[in-house]
Structure formats: structure tokens, C-alpha cells
Amino acid sequence: MSDPFAATRDLFELPEGLIYMVGNSLGAMPRGVKPRMAAMLGEEWGAQLVAGWNGAGWFDLPRRLGDRIGAMLGAAPGSVMVADSTTLNTFKLLVAALRLAPGRRVILSDKGNFPTDLYVAQGLAGMLGQGHRLETVAPEALEGAIGADVGVLLVTEVDYSTGRRHDVPALVARARAHGVPVVLDLCHSAGALPVDLTALGVEFAVGCGYKYLNGGPGAPSYAYVRPDLQADFASPLWGWMGHAAPFDFAPDYRPAEGINRLRVGTPPIVSMTALDAALDVWAGVDMAMVRTRSLAMSDAMIAAVEADCPGLELLTPRDHAARGSQVCFRFEHAYAAIRALMAEGVHGDFRAPHTMRFGLTPLYVSVAEAEEAGRRIARVINSRAWDRPEYHARTAVT
Numbered sequence: 001m002s003d004p005f006a007a008t009r010d011l012f013e014l015p016e017g018l019i020y021m022v023g024n025s026l027g028a029m030p031r032g033v034k035p036r037m038a039a040m041l042g043e044e045w046g047a048q049l050v051a052g053w054n055g056a057g058w059f060d061l062p063r064r065l066g067d068r069i070g071a072m073l074g075a076a077p078g079s080v081m082v083a084d085s086t087t088l089n090t091f092k093l094l095v096a097a098l099r100l101a102p103g104r105r106v107i108l109s110d111k112g113n114f115p116t117d118l119y120v121a122q123g124l125a126g127m128l129g130q131g132h133r134l135e136t137v138a139p140e141a142l143e144g145a146i147g148a149d150v151g152v153l154l155v156t157e158v159d160y161s162t163g164r165r166h167d168v169p170a171l172v173a174r175a176r177a178h179g180v181p182v183v184l185d186l187c188h189s190a191g192a193l194p195v196d197l198t199a200l201g202v203e204f205a206v207g208c209g210y211k212y213l214n215g216g217p218g219a220p221s222y223a224y225v226r227p228d229l230q231a232d233f234a235s236p237l238w239g240w241m242g243h244a245a246p247f248d249f250a251p252d253y254r255p256a257e258g259i260n261r262l263r264v265g266t267p268p269i270v271s272m273t274a275l276d277a278a279l280d281v282w283a284g285v286d287m288a289m290v291r292t293r294s295l296a297m298s299d300a301m302i303a304a305v306e307a308d309c310p311g312l313e314l315l316t317p318r319d320h321a322a323r324g325s326q327v328c329f330r331f332e333h334a335y336a337a338i339r340a341l342m343a344e345g346v347h348g349d350f351r352a353p354h355t356m357r358f359g360l361t362p363l364y365v366s367v368a369e370a371e372e373a374g375r376r377i378a379r380v381i382n383s384r385a386w387d388r389p390e391y392h393a394r395t396a397v398t
């Protein structure tokens with residue numbers, strides 16, 4: 001049987017010989033992005049100038065992109081908007097969610113959540129000045145902590161630092177039983193595993209464009225609002241692009257219809273064009289097959305590491321159901337080991353304080369490469385190749 005992923009790999013620009021396992025931080029560049037950007041710069045911006053807002057469809061691009069991403073996530077057309085960053089969209093959605101549960105003061109999340117999600121919640125709680133507070137519990141305790149005092153559950157399906165995956169349907173069921181709206185962060189889910197927002201029934205969801213969706217550095221984020229909430233939901237950030245009639249230049253804000261309210265300022269069309277082109281690689285891709293291959297990759301990698309280096313502590317759950325699309329190990333000298341691995345042709349990343357993290361992107365990395373990466377990880381640890389002074393000096397971005 002031919003491997004359908006051999007064809008998707010050819011769609012990406014990747015340096016020869018590199019095993020790239022940081023696609024959960026910055027996805028590889030689909031080859032189609034370059035010609036599309038050249039066309040955008042030449043035929044759109046260069047040739048049409050400001051007329052491109054109408055002539056090249058720039059004005060509607062955020063919504064059109066939202067529908068493309070929404071289709072990958074089981075969301076109805078018109079329920080996803082591409083705008084801003086994940087951090088900003090999380091803020092908007094948290095406010096909208098808290099309005100659905102007035103009088104409740106707890107924003108509930110877990111200690112494994114990505115810091116920016118927690119920071120936004122902390123800042124918002126302080127800003128509201130009504131006694132709101134962020135409560136974080138251990139990931140395993142999140143379900144049990146959902147109760148009648150909770151105003152919103154802010155949960156990231158896959159933990160960025162361990163690869164642990166929450167049982168989202170169970171969390172949503174309990175949240176529903178207690179009248180708690182959910183903001184689901186899909187940063188490490190979209191493009192990594194099957195997501196069905198309609199089936200899940202969550203009120204809100206958010207995620208980023210530059211990880212498994214390969215939209216490029218700083219690619220904009222997407223945000224989902226459940227269709228039945230769109231008539232009433234209110235974004236706290238009132239900008240002219242989210243106005244019902246931006247080009248009336250009216251002095252008073254009037255919210256645009258539905259999901260358009262999530263627009264704030266002028267959208268970054270250059271970035272959105274790259275994201276739009278990058279999404280072409282998903283045509284005909286079956287997410288169930290992506291998931292199967294991702295699990296085969298993580299299994300192969302874990303087995304290879306443990307065969308040669310049984311002492312290395314695995315942070316990622318062994319249970320498939322509880323595993324996202326990454327593998328993480330704890331190692332005292334994780335930073336230096338990641339640097340040493342680069343010299344071995346494996347690109348992973350370091351997460352403070354002691355985590356070696358490897359993202360698995362089935363579209364452009366194979367099971368055999370994941371296994372080979374596992375062997376090289378074991379070799380770097382066993383040989384103490386990491387213990388060279390040049391591997392210990394920290395760079396700004398890890």
C-alpha cells in the first residue's frame with residue numbers, strides 16, 4: 001500500500017536530512033506559500049494597492065479563513081473568525097463566557113495550561129474588579145473542580161509541556177451539568193488530532209495558526225463561538241472592523257453580526273494570505289489517519305529511547321487516549337541535550353525547567369524518522385554529548 005503521507009511530505013519545504021520535531025511550535029513551510037505570497041505581493045498589494053480590500057477579497061479573508069479552519073474542526077460555517085493572537089482571542093472569549101454565567105467569580109483552569117492563557121485570566125480577573133479570580137488545579141483534578149461557583153472553564157486540550165491530553169468530552173459533560181461555559185484551547189489539537197466542535201458542544205474555542213496549521217511565524221489565531229450564542233455574545237474589544245458598518249465611520253459602536261464581532265482592528269492580510277496558502281496541504285487529509293500515524297510515531301520514538309536509555313523519564317502519558325501529538329522527556333540537562341541533538345540532525349525544543357519536547361507532525365515527518373530521533377536522543381544522553389560548554393549557553397528563544 002502506498003503511503004499517503006509521502007505525498008503530503010512533498011508539499012513541505014524542509015532542509016535535507018533534518019528531522020524537524022518542532023512543528024508544534026512553528027510548523028514547517030508548505031511549498032505553496034512562496035508562490036502564493038509572490039502573487040499576493042505582486043498582483044494584489046503591488047498592482048491593486050488599496051483596491052485590494054475589495055478586488056482581492058482582503059476584507060472577507062478573515063471570515064473565509066475562519067470557515068476553512070472551522071471545516072477542519074467540525075464547526076458550522078460562520079462560527080469561526082481568524083483574528084489577532086490566541087492570547088487576545090482568549091481574552092475576548094473569556095469575557096463573553098463570564099457574561100453567560102453572571103455572579104460566578106471563578107475562572108477555572110489547570111496548572112498545565114500554557115502560561116499566556118493563565119496570565120490573560122489573571123489580568124482579566126483583576127480588571128473586572130468584582131472579586132473574580134483564577135483558580136488552577138492539577139490537570140487530573142480539573143474535572144472534579146468544576147462546580148456551581150465556576151464562571152468559565154478554560155481548558156487546553158493538550159498540555160504544551162507534557163503532551164497530556166484531557167478527556168474533553170468528560171470535562172464538557174460535567175461543565176454542562178453545572179452550567180459552566182467552556183473556552184477550549186485547541187493550540188495543540190487543530191491539525192494534530194481529530195476535533196469536532198459541534199459534537200463537543202463547547203461554547204467557545206480558540207487556537208493558533210502557526211503550530212500544526214503551518215501558517216508561519218506569528219500567523220493569526222482563530223476563535224469559535226457556538227452558533228446559538230452568536231446573536232447575543234459580546235466581545236469586550238470594540239474595534240471598527242467589528243462594527244456593523246465600519247465604513248459609515250459612525251461615532252458610536254454597533255456590533256457587527258455574529259462572529260464578525262470578533263474582528264477588532266485591520267486584519268494582517270499578508271500573514272493571513274500565508275495561512276490561507278498553508279491550509280491547502282490539508283485537502284483530502286483524513287484526520288483519523290493523522291491521529292493513527294501520530295500515535296505510531298510517538299510509540300516508535302518512546303520505544304527507541306527506552307530500548308537504549310531506559311532511565312530517561314517519560315513525561316507523556318503511555319495511554320493513547322491521554323496523549324496528544326508530542327513526546328516529552330524530563331532530563332536534568334534538557335537545554336544542553338536539545339542543543340546537542342541539533343548537531344545530530346534532530347530539532348526538538350526545550351521547555352523550562354527540565355523538559356525535552358518533540359512535536360509529531362505526521363504530514364511531514366515519518367514513523368521511521370520518529371524512531372531514528374529516539375535512537376539519537378538515547379545516544380546523546382548516553383554519550384554525554386550534551387556536556388560541552390557551547391551547548392549550555394542560552395539563546396533568547398528556546
Ligand SMILES: *Cc1c(COP(=O)(O)O)cnc(C)c1O
Pocket residue numbers: 085086087088113114116117156160185187188208221
Ligand atoms: C502556543 C500557545 C499559545 C500562544 O499564544 P499566542 O498569543 O499566539 O502567543 C497560547 N495558548 C496555548 C495553549 C498555546 O499552546
